[in-house]
Amino acid sequence: MTSKLTRSLIYWAILSPLVVVILFPFGVMFVTAVRPREELFVYPPTWGFTEFRWENFSEMWVKTNFGGALLNSLYVSIAATAVALLLSIPAAYAMSRYRFAGKGAYRTFLLMTQMMSPIVLVLGLFRLMMALGLVNDLNSLVLTYAAFNMAFTIWMLQSYFNSIPRDLEEAAWMDGASHLTSLVRIFLPLAVPAVVVTAIFTFINSWNEFVLALTMMRSSEDFTLPVQIYAQVAGRYQVEWHHVMAATVLATVPVAIVFSWLQRYLIRGMALGAVK
Amino acid sequence: MANRIQKAVPLMMILPGLLLAITIIGYPIIDLAWTSMQDVSRFGKLTGFNGGANYAEVFADPLFWGSLWRTGIWTVAVVGGTLVISMPVAMILNDDFYGRGLARVIIMLPWAISLTMTAVVWRWALNGRAGLLNATLMNAGIIDQPIEWLATANTAFVVEILVGILVSIPFTTTILLGGLSSMPQDAYEAAVVDGASGWDQFRHITLPLMKPFINIAIVLNVIYVFNSLPIIWVMTEGGPANGTDILVTYLYKLAFRFGQLGKAAAISLVMFLVLLAFTMLYVALVSRNDRDDAAPEEEVDA
Amino acid sequence: MSSVTIRGVTKRYGALPVLHGIDLEIRDREFVVLVGPSGCGKSTLLRMIAGLETISSGDILIGDRVVNDVPAKARDIAMVFQNYALYPHMSVYENMSFSLRLKRTAKDVIDRKVREAADILNLSKFLDRSPRQLSGGQRQRVAMGRALVRDAQVFLFDEPLSNLDAKLRVVMRTEIKALHQRLQTTSVYVTHDQIEAMTMADRIVVMNAGRIEQIGTPLELYDTPANLFVADFIGSPSMNFLLGTLEQGAVTLADGSRLPVAAAPQVAAGRKVVFGIRPEHLALSDDDNGLAAEVEVVEPTGANIQVYAKVAGMPLCAVFNERHDFRPGQVIRLTWSPRQAHLFDEASGQRM
Secondary structure, X not given: OOOHHHHHHHHHHHHHHHHHHHHHHHHHHHHHHOOOHHHOOOOOOOOOOOOOOOHHHHHHHHHOOHHHXXXXXXXXXXXXHHHHHHHHHHHHHHHHHOOOOOHHHHHHHHHHHHHOOHHHHHHHHHHHHHHHOOOOOHHHHHHHHHHXXXXXXXXXXXXXXXXXXXXXXXXXXXXXXXXXXXXXXXXXXXXXHHHHHHHHHHHHHHHHOOHHXXXXXXXXXXXXXXXXXXXXXXXXXXXXXXXXXXXXXXXXXXXXXHHHHHHXXXXXXXXXXXXX | OHHHHHHHHHHHHHHHHHHHHHHHHHHHHHHHHHHXXXXXXXXXXXXXXXXXXXXXXXXXXXXXXXXXXXXXXXXXXXXXXXXXXXXXXXXXHHOOOOOHHHHXXXXXXXXXXXXXXXXXXXXXXXXXXXXXXXXXXXXOOOOOOOOOOOOOHHHHHHHHHHHHHHHHHHHHHHHHHHHHHOOOHHHHHHHHHOOOOHXXXXXXXXXXXXXXXXXXXXXXXXXXXXXXXXXXXXXXXXXXXXXXXXHHHHHHHHHHOOOOHHHHHHHHHHHHHHHHHHHHHHHHHHHHHHHHHOXXXXXXXX | OXXXXXXXXXXXXXXXXXXXXXXXXXXXXXXXXXXXXXXXXXXXXXHHHXXXXXXXXXXXXXXXXXXXXXXXXXXXXXXXXXXXXXOOOOOHHHHHHHHHHHOOOOHHHHHHHHHHHHHHOOOHHHOOOOHHHOOHHHHHHHHHHHHHOXXXXXXXXXXXXXXXXXXXXXXXXXXXXXXXXXXXXXXXXXXXXXXXXXXXXXXXXXXXOOEXXXXXXXXXXXXXXXXXXXXXXXXXXXXXXEEEEEEOXXXXXXXXXXXXXXXXXXXXXXXXXXXEEOHHHOEEOOOOOOEEEEEEEEEEOOOOEEEEEEEOOEEEEEEEOOOOXXXXXXXXXXXXXXXXXXXXXXXXXXXX
């Protein structure tokens, strides 16, 4: 038996190349975001720079209309999450608690929609939104994100709901509670953590989505953050990389922190339901 | 009577979500199938049935075959590379060691960040003149001239595959970790008592028991990677000279750059069918696992 | 308080029958235990009384009212669940008062009833705790308390002691029995443990494979089991069964040993029968006339010794209160009072 210390050193040695490669883009992001513009293109290229230019962030905020894109992203992500949960909670409850005709078929349907990627359907979706008059309308993203996330949210919620013992609700019925009462006073309070975790993951998924936002939003004041940042890079002769990197820092770091804090719940949910 | 209402309750609960899914996911499929058999103007107007002309055009297009070929390489390389790296990583993360929590957080980090942002950062990091990858490699003395990573299709595609692997590792590791954490500990203890070495344990216990999880990781990754647009789109937009185009980037260009909607719809449908095949495979795998795990639901007697 | 009547009740899950037609009359104030092996349908029957499972056919009556279509919440039944089913987000007090609060009972009445019940169950100190902070035995008591405050017509217990350790189980067994003697509420209690059934029940219902094998008081089941299943299930260690042939006033085994029985039933001689004798009814013979048994294993329990032996190739267990120093291989001679012997028809398994 090797000691825990030896083992830890070996493991970290094995993981270190991967860790370096994962952290490398973060380093690039920070170092570029805070360096003076005139030090972007020096030869030979170098990590070093002469001073921290924190004004990059405020300049970027104005020049790239970061605030507007931020608000768009927030609106779309929050609304999509709300719609997805509103529709998923009853569905997940039905999947977890009832036996009904067509349950198997519905499960298969969910699995299929989980596999359907927006990109394959993007042309059809665009034509659908045209027909509905929702192109250039953030609500088109709300609906599509909600629909594409629902398979995930239902699976996630269902696997958590399954872990809430059924006999708690039965006990409530025996105590004289109606189905609705037992749902509101017994089940939902116990389901809150699951709902919160699922909501946050749905939010992050929506926050990060690119293809649909790029397609549906044709005018720059409707761009969400990923599209807005992409627009600073694509098809431009002169890219203001220090601004782009400052924007990516602001757009990713809060999400990354929340995600890091929650990732173990994701592992648990996956282990409980989606995979097994 | 009361019975019938009770039976309707679960259906009422799933119905609203089902309707949304059918509208947003089901309808476009039908529309694509319809569009793919029509002449379509630049502005999306259907101008008449043309049989399989769009499909014929697609199959006669060398760029389609090139993209298809690269899609195969892209998918196999990314999925294979991801699995080869994720398996040992998952096994390490499943074991107890100092700093495991931190290691888990770092390994999972790429998952939290949108592919778009990751690709934007790499595009800058790979910049031929000022990119910090060149800076790092030159400092380390590995190269003495900056390399224009994204300027030639070959290096660009390799780099894109590597980035693809990097962002697929967290998800794959998560699935494998879920499998590893459900491994029966006593099987390992029994194996140790029976005199099995570490390699024997891996070969005869871990691998066979992990097989369903590995299968699912492969199928899901194939589906995700096959469909992944942002990395290649942001880094090279399929260029230079279509040299890094895969089906999704080519499809996107046809639809939203060149306005060849009929042809784009035809490619979408071809991709949809490929995807459907993989999805069927996945459904079969999942329901097989379900069946194996299914405990009798009914009798509550202990 | 109320009687419970079950008339021709069956249960199917799809095509799979689980209960084959149960008839059972539970009298007012009675403590009835449903006992049987796993999967015999006893819990299903209990949950049908509770209203948690639908009835495929037949009737269930509480008092004079048919409750087939009455939902669980309106049956006025209290139930103690196997895993207690305490609401984890409520304190002990809130758990116990939940049903009364649903009924909008006056606050002071709730408070009085909860405190009374807590007092009876020794829970007064724990009313503000959450279930998480309680030991298994305390959780069990809270589950009982939740039933107690209700003044329900019927109490149902679904293996309530199976999650407790052996010692605590004995204590709680006595407490539940004492509680019933005090409250006299009609109770139906499900267990797979025949000792629980014997010690607690007014009457026991032995179930097997979706059918009732026998209904009776504990001593009736012990003294006159209706068939081989009940004979085997009730009593510990189990009754010995020796296969033989019935001939005037005795059963002849394969090796020619003759086992005397009381009044030989009026059946043709030569009939194949199963001779049953409980281990505690066997005694050492004073002379060499008893049944020869070859000792294989001796297990002292302290209070008595259990001897496992072979008779004509068949296993046999005997329990002696006196201490004997038997060795494996030793042949002992056993005797018994013919009144305590049981005879079963081999083909049907029924008592003769």
